[in-house]
Amino acid sequence: MVIVAGAVLAPATPAFAHGGDAPDATAYRTTITGISTPEKGLTVRTVEAGARLELTNKTGHSVEILGYSGEPYLDVRPDGTWENVNSPAAYINETRTGDNPVPASADPTAPPSWRRISGSTSVRWHDQRTHWLSSGLPPQAQADPSRAHRLRDWEVPLRVQVRTFTIAGTLDWEPPPKAWLWWSITALTGLTAFALLRRWPRSVRPVTLIAAMSPLAYAVSTTLDGAAPSLLLITVGLLAIGASYRHPPFFLALAGAVVALFAGFTQIGVFAAAVLPAAGPGWLIRAAVAVALAAGAALAFEGVLRLRAALPAPAARTMVVA
DSSP: OHHHHHHHHOOOOOEESSOOOOOOOBSEEEEEEEESSOOTTEEEEEETTTTEEEEEEOSSSOEEEEOTTSOEEEEEETTEEEEETTOTHHHHTTSTTOOSOOOTTOOTTSOOOEEEEESOSEEEEOOGGGSOOSSSOOHHHHHOTTSOEEEEEEEEEEEETTEEEEEEEEEEEOOOOOHHHHHHHHHHHHHHHHHHHHHOGGGHHHHHHHHHHHHHHHHHHHHHTTOOOOHHHHHHHHHHHHHHHSOOHHHHHHHHHHIIIIIIGGGGGGGGOSBOSSSSOHHHHHHHHHHHHHHHHHHHHHHHHHHHHHSOOOOOOOOOOO
């Protein structure tokens, strides 16, 4: 079942110009506003919470992505994606922060030296033009951290033969959500679920199904944002679905603890970050994590209590009087 779910969620595999970093929640929102001269079959989007851009070329001809000195950096051709090893961007872009050393052999004025990195006509890359690279908060955010701030407009140049055009976008800083509010929602939801399980034991099935949907929803949302399908979250969701149909106390406690830990507690960073590595509105993603943590904990406690109730009572001791 896990393999099937992963296959359904998996998108077409793009080329990666570099390994890069795992996407994290952040305060910086990178948005694409358009392509200066749109063309049928050429699409661009942000992925991984804006950590990378993704360009897909189905035009039938080559489209070059230019580096920081205007040199050819990537070339997305009908037969795959190629990288110019003489472009400094090929090394700078290996990390989101751009702190990878550039070898002396990389010269933007040198003729391109292409190496094929994938047979895909879709490529993802970090681009320093779309990121905030300075340490600390932007001055605007320091002055007023209560609201969002436009940091800059940006452009990434493209080229088709001798015609140059651009991907245009914006970079914004956004204030974090109220983490205390989401912790309050989590606590209230957990207490409500536990009270429901105590008062109406048959409610275990709907509560478990709701808990199961949370990691599956989060896995889908991260996949839609460009991440590889999370087999861990899918497995957690399927385990909880299994517990909803057959829920002996130990299985119920185990499923609840796994949901609370892996789909809830390990994801609580979403409560304090504005931009999440997931598709969809941020409040919906935070709600999924809150439900996983709350319902999972309630199920775990309920399973432990049922397990204790199912244990045989200790045999009464008989005192023998001599």
